[in-house]
Amino acid sequence: MTTVFKTPHELLDNVGTDLGATEWMTIDQERINLFADATGDHQWIHVDPEKAKDGPFGACIAHGYLTLSLVNLFLPELIDVQGIKMGVNVGLDRVRFPSPVAVGSRIRGRGEIVSAEELKGGIQSVVRVTVEIEGHDKPACIADTISRYFPAE
Known part of the structure; x- marks a missing residue:
């Protein structure tokens, strides 16, 4: 469920707030292949299921940058800052990939407001998004996203 802030200034009083988690989504081979085509990264650990079976992960894995790019999908499911003219x-900031995402895995984003400050006519916040893998102790990705919200006049 999305956490709603009526104005960007509300972020200032909500540092440390747990934003909860998104719905689970499945990482399928088609998504991995499309990402490989978009980026030109066709390494066999991502796109060759037969070879990947005998590889270090036992199956194809998502690109780390694919996992990171999905943070952009999860963020608006975690937080909705209203009363803005522009975001x-x-x-x-920090980005880490503690665990690979095997094809067929389900992932979701979990958020927390790490910081918020007034800056250049707006409010800048850092939201840590942790990409969790269903059934795994270690996350796939941890990224501190930086957003700036400019209040509506």
Whole structure:
């Protein structure tokens, strides 16, 4: 369920807030193949199911950057900042890939507001998104996303 903030200024008082988790989604071979085509990364551990069976992971795995890109899908499912004229993706701080995502795995995003501050006419927040793999102790990805929200006039 999405956590809603009526104004970006509400973020200032909600540092440390757990934003909960998104719905689970399945990572299928088609998604991995499309990402390989988009990026030109056709390494066999991602796109060759027969060879990958005998590889280090026992199956094809998603690209780390595919997993990271899905943070962009999860973020609006975790947080909705209203009362803005514009929101800007500023970038990322720390990004880690503790565990690979095997084809057929289900993943979801879990969020937490790490920081929020007034900056250049808006509010800048850092939301840590942890991409969890169903049934695994270690996450697939941990990324500190940086967003800037400019309040509506």
